[in-house]
Amino acid sequence: MKRRNFIKKASATGLGLATVSSSILNFDKTKLVQNSKTSKIVKPLVIATWRTDLAVETAAAVLEKGGSALDAVEQGCRIEEANEKNQTVGLGGLPDRDGNVTLDACIMDDKGNYGSVLGVKNIKHVISVARKVMEETPHVMLVGDGAELFAVTQGFERENLLTEQSKKAWEKWKEKSEYKPIINIENHDTIGMLALDKEGNISGACTTSGLAYKMAGRVGDSPIIGGGLFVDNEIGGAAATGLGEEVLKTVGSFLIVELMRQGKTPQAACEEAIGRIVNKLGKNYKDFQVGYIAVNKQGETGAYSIHEWFSYNVYKDKKNQNIKSDYFNKS
Numbered sequence: 001m002k003r004r005n006f007i008k009k010a011s012a013t014g015l016g017l018a019t020v021s022s023s024i025l026n027f028d029k030t031k032l033v034q035n036s037k038t039s040k041i042v043k044p045l046v047i048a049t050w051r052t053d054l055a056v057e058t059a060a061a062v063l064e065k066g067g068s069a070l071d072a073v074e075q076g077c078r079i080e081e082a083n084e085k086n087q088t089v090g091l092g093g094l095p096d097r098d099g100n101v102t103l104d105a106c107i108m109d110d111k112g113n114y115g116s117v118l119g120v121k122n123i124k125h126v127i128s129v130a131r132k133v134m135e136e137t138p139h140v141m142l143v144g145d146g147a148e149l150f151a152v153t154q155g156f157e158r159e160n161l162l163t164e165q166s167k168k169a170w171e172k173w174k175e176k177s178e179y180k181p182i183i184n185i186e187n188h189d190t191i192g193m194l195a196l197d198k199e200g201n202i203s204g205a206c207t208t209s210g211l212a213y214k215m216a217g218r219v220g221d222s223p224i225i226g227g228g229l230f231v232d233n234e235i236g237g238a239a240a241t242g243l244g245e246e247v248l249k250t251v252g253s254f255l256i257v258e259l260m261r262q263g264k265t266p267q268a269a270c271e272e273a274i275g276r277i278v279n280k281l282g283k284n285y286k287d288f289q290v291g292y293i294a295v296n297k298q299g300e301t302g303a304y305s306i307h308e309w310f311s312y313n314v315y316k317d318k319k320n321q322n323i324k325s326d327y328f329n330k331s
Contacts, residue, residue, distance in 0.1 A: 041200065041297070041298050041299050042196075042298070042299025042300075042316050042317070043196045043197065043198055043200060043299055044060065044063035044064065044069075044072075044195070044196060044197050044198050044315075044316075045063075045195065045196040045295065045299050045301070045314070045315060045316045046059045046060050046063065046072065046073075046076065046193065046194070046195045046196075046313075046314070046315040046316075047193070047194050047195075047293050047294075047295055047301050047303075047312060047313070047314045047315075048076065048191060048192065048193040048194070048293070048312060048313050049190065049191055049192045049193075049239060049241040049291065049293055049310075049312055050191065050241065050310075050311060050312065050313075051311055051313065051322050052076075052079075052080060052191055052193075052313050053313060053320060053322065054079050055076040055077065055079040055080050055191065055193065055313075056076060056193070056313040056314075056315050056320050057315070057320055058075050058076050058078075058079050059072040059073060059075060059076030059193060059195055059315070060072070060315040060320060062075050062076075063195060063197050063198065064318075066198060067197070068197055068199075068201065068203070069109075069110060069195035069196060069197040069201050069202055069203035070107070070109045070110070070131075070203040072195040072197065072203070073107065073127075073193045073194070073195050073203050073204055073205035074107060074127055074128060074131055074205060076193050076195075076205070077089075077105070077127040077191055077193055077205045077206075077207045078125050078127060078128065080191045080207065081103075081124055081125050081126065081127060081207055082124065082125075084163050084165070087165070087166055087169070087209075087212075088190060088191075088208060088209055088212075089103075089190065089191055089207055089208055089209055090103065090124050090125070090126070090161070090207065090209065091124045091159075091161050091163065092161070092163040092165065092166050093161060093166065093208075093209025093210075094166050094169060094170065094209060094212035094213065095162055095166060095167075095170050095209075095212075095213070096210075096213060096214045096215065096216050096218070097173075097174075097177065097179070097213045097214065097215065097216070098216050099162065099167075099170055100121060100162075100216065101121065101161035101162050101166070101209060102119045102120060102121055102209070102210065102216075103117075103119075103120045103121075103123070103126040103161070103207070103208070103209050103210075104116075104117065104118050104119065104120070104126070104207070104208055104209075104210055104219055104220065104222045104223040105117055105120075105126040105127045105129070105130045105205070105206060105207040105208070105222065105223055106130050106205070106206050106222065106223040106224070106225065106228065106229055107127060107130045107131050107134060107203070107204070107205045107206075107229075108203060108204050108205075108225065108229055108230070108231040108237075109134070109203045109231070110201035110202055110203055110231070110233040111233070112231075112232070112233070113134050113135075114134060114140050114225050115130040115131055115132070115133035115134025115135070115137075115140060115141075116130050116133065116140060116141040116142075116223040116224070116225065117129050117130050117133060117141070117142050117143070117147040117151075117223065118141065118142075118143045118144065118147065118219045118223050119143055119144045119147070119217065119219060120144070120147045120148050120151070121144075121148055121161070122148060122158040122159060122160070122161065123147075123148055123151045123152075123156050123158065123159075124159060124161060125156065126151075126207055127205050127207045128156070129142075129147065129150070129151045129154070129156060130205075130207075130223070132150070132151070132154045133147075133150070136154065137150070140225070141223070169212075170213070173212075173213050177213075179213055179214075190206060190207065190208030190210075190222050190228070190240075190241050191206070191207055191208070191241075192204070192205070192206040192222075192228060192229060192239025192240060192241055192293060193205050193206070193239065194231070194237040194238070194239055194293065194294075194295045196295060196297075196299055200297065201233055202231050202233050202236060202237045202295065202297070203231060203237075204229045204230075204231045204237045204238075204239055205229070206222045206223065206228045206229040206239055206240075207222070208220070208222040208228075210222070210244070211243075211244070219244075220243075220244020220245065220247075220248070221240055221244035221245075221247035221248045221252070222240075222244060224248060225254075226251045226253055226254030227240065227244065227247050227248045227251060227252065227253060227254075228240050228244065228247065228253060229253050230253040230254045230256075230257050231257070232257050232261070233297075234297070235257055235260050235261045235296065235297065236257055236260045236266060236294060236295050236296035236297055237253075237257065237294065237295055238252070238253040238254075238256035238257050238266075238269070238270070238273075238292060238293065238294040238295075239253060239292070239293050239294075240252050240253050240290065240291070240292050241290070241291045241292075241310070242288065242289040242290035242291050242305070242306075242310075243288040243289065243290055246277055246281075246288060246290055247277075247290055249277070249280070250273065250276045250277055250280070252273050252276075252277070252290070252292060253292070255269075255272075255273050255276065256269040256270055256272075256273045256292060256294050257269075257294075259272055259273070260294065260296050265296070265300055265302060266294035266295055266296050266300050266301055266302030267294075267300075267301075267302030267303070267304070268302070269294055269302060270292040270293070270294050270302040270303055270304035271302075271304045271326075271328075273292055273304075274290065274292065274304050274305065274306055274328050275328070277290055277306065278306065278328055285306055285328075285329070286329065288306070289305060289306055289307050289310065290305065290306050291303065291304070291305035291306070291310035291312075291325060292304055292305070293312050299316065301314055301316075303323070303325040303326070304325060304326055304327065304328070305325050305326075305327045305328070306327060306328050306329055307327055307328075307329050308327050308329070308330075309324070309327075310324075310325040310327065311323060311324050311325060312325060
């Protein structure tokens with residue numbers, strides 16, 4: 001049954017679709033151009049959470065050579081996965097409360113394909129494993145031991161991800177064993193990256209070791225489609241960082257893309273998505289950080305966070321800059 005016929009039939013039989021307006025079903029994509037302040041499309045372009053200069057430079061180099069947005073975000077994220085000093089991603093990531101480093105990642109291409117891995121041990125480049133899930137399996141998500149085994153069958157090598165520095169931090173934490181995320185301190189971070197290539201296509205990626213000292217088995221927003229990352233190549237893309245539990249409650253990245261679909265700029269969409277979190281939680285939002293980045297098809301970007309000191313890198317017009325995000329809590 002064709003999709004349009006299904007919608008008509010469902011509406012007639014009272015399945016709750018009667019309220020779907022014809023204006024939504026026949027969405028005019030030209031509105032995005034009309035509502036954009038940018039007359040010239042900016043491409044290629046890369047935007048990524050936090051100060052990730054080398055990762056963004058790596059992704060930009062792929063694009064400048066004519067590479068795809070998908071290749072760019074994968075290669076960019078791999079830089080941080082291999083960076084031992086970044087204790088929130090890949091090798092050297094801070095472990096769970098039992099001392100195990102478990103990694104999450106997802107990737108999404110311009111065709112709407114998506115791959116994700118959750119709770120993976122012993123494999124450093126989980127962003128590349130996520131891409132293999134997307135391209136080499138009939139699934140979109142693999143978890144834990146199964147994801148690790150799949151990675152090994154694809155040629156990835158097992159290695160110990162717990163570095164001496166992260167081990168010492170974990171042993172120090174065990175003295176009190178207090179689970180208390182600190183705003184803007186590197187125990188709840190990730191790298192989310194979006195790219196617009198020379199062909200005008202958008203892809204995104206997200207990789208993380210998750211919350212430091214989390215309960216075994218905990219997974220946040222980063223590898224969940226619509227939470228930590230979402231891309232619609234007709235509209236734009238968005239990615240999240242911060243406390244994943246709160247991002248998931250409002251399906252933040254999907255929300256931002258849908259707001260852009262309605263004609264909002266990336267900046268306005270990010271601000272509204274943060275507003276959804278703040279309005280739902282009252283004063284409790286003061287206890288954690290969430291930040292968003294976004295890009296649309298015109299190459300406009302946006303970023304917004306709950307608290308100060310969230311920053312992001314943007315590569316455009318052959319310049320790579322780290323920019324301090326605007327934020328909600330100015331009290």
